[in-house]
Amino acid sequence: MKSILIITGAALCVLDDLTVLAMDETRADFMAIGLDAVNKYPWPIKYMATYHPVEIPEIKARRESIGGNTDYIVISHEQKPGVDIIEPLLGGECSGSSALMGAQAAVKLGYRRIVLCGCPMTGKSVKNDNYETFRAGWEQKKKFLNGRVRSMSGWTKELLGAPTEEWLNG
DSSP states (O other): OOSEEEEEOSSTTHHHHHHHHTOOTTTOEEEEESTTTTTSOOSOOSEEEOSOGGGHHHHHHHHHHTTOOOOOEEEESSOOTTOOEEOOOOTTOOOOHHHHHHHHHHHHHTOSEEEEESOOOOSBOTTOOBGGGGHHHHHHHHHHHTTTEEESSHHHHHHHOOOOHHHHHO
């Protein structure tokens, strides 16, 4: 396990965020967030997080369609076939999206530096959901994430800060 984890979402800015970050699998592990992020790039992902475990077979098929690896660890909020790590919602918690669930799991897995790419929590998802509805969960978990999670774009960048070279090398 490397000390840096890059979490990649499905927002349109994901590839721009990754280009600016200029990080590859020699320096960081990668986690894709659900169905709409697994086919954005072919390099290896170590984890895939989703609040929709019913989509796990389709997620694998999309990953295979681009020649990407399918031996990743699956993170979800409930035990279902194909789920390897459970990151449950606790009473009174807001979901905050699959990206937040992945970030929480990454902290618990021991990653020291976690960078969000394509997880701005602004605008609409590819499924036309308003990302802003997930902000309450991020605000609720900010203290837990603080110092370990940063973002390349959008509202999450404003909330958590942007990664700097000093922070990444921290």
